[in-house]
Amino acid sequence: MIKVIILDIGNVLVHFGWKEYLEKQGYDEDMISRIAHATVFNPLWKELDRSKSETIPEELKDKFCSMDPEITQDIRKYIDHSFEVVWEYDYAVDFIKTLKENGYLVYLLSNYGKANFKYAKENFKFFPFVDGQVISYELNHVKPEPEIYQYLIEKYHIKPKEAVFLDDMKENIEAAKPFGFHTILFTGLENAIGKLNELGVNI
Numbered sequence: 001m002i003k004v005i006i007l008d009i010g011n012v013l014v015h016f017g018w019k020e021y022l023e024k025q026g027y028d029e030d031m032i033s034r035i036a037h038a039t040v041f042n043p044l045w046k047e048l049d050r051s052k053s054e055t056i057p058e059e060l061k062d063k064f065c066s067m068d069p070e071i072t073q074d075i076r077k078y079i080d081h082s083f084e085v086v087w088e089y090d091y092a093v094d095f096i097k098t099l100k101e102n103g104y105l106v107y108l109l110s111n112y113g114k115a116n117f118k119y120a121k122e123n124f125k126f127f128p129f130v131d132g133q134v135i136s137y138e139l140n141h142v143k144p145e146p147e148i149y150q151y152l153i154e155k156y157h158i159k160p161k162e163a164v165f166l167d168d169m170k171e172n173i174e175a176a177k178p179f180g181f182h183t184i185l186f187t188g189l190e191n192a193i194g195k196l197n198e199l200g201v202n203i
């Protein structure tokens with residue numbers, strides 16, 4: 001029986017709207033592609049999610065800029081404002097509140113650097129309703145690394161067979177399976193609710 005619901009944040013509870021943000025800044029498709037490949041599509045992006053710094057480290061910014069030096073100013077501007085490219089889904093609070101009202105424990109498991117997580121914690125309304133969270137910067141491990149799942153299990157004494165993990169990234173879902181978690185690849189709220197119902201979750 002499922003007793004615990006574990007939720008990713010990005011593209012599950014909030015929209016990661018990096019492209020919309022860059023479009024609003026007036027960039028054309030070519031420039032958007034260049035900025036994206038230097039930043040969000042860059043494997044180095046996960047290093048941001050490990051950072052315990054209150055501000056995004058300058059040495060990381062320099063590494064991103066080295067990917068496309070001609071647009072250094074644009075890359076730095078995007079990184080400095082990266083906390084602004086996410087916004088909370090309208091359903092997020094009610095989704096979690098309903099799970100809580102139906103007797104489930106709800107935890108968050110998400111990749112976030114300390115600098116951007118500070119903004120998230122101060123601005124997203126769903127945080128007061130969860131039972132706890134594990135965020136990547138806290139332990140210098142990011143999904144899909146196994147250490148972050150093990151840390152979650154130990155921190156909250158979770159029995160994976162009694163828990164279901166929802167994430168929008170297939171690699172993160174696959175990494176959770178060896179621990180015994182039930183998993184759902186999140187593609188939208190309606191689909192997720194249907195999958196939860198199939199697992200016997202009352203929502």
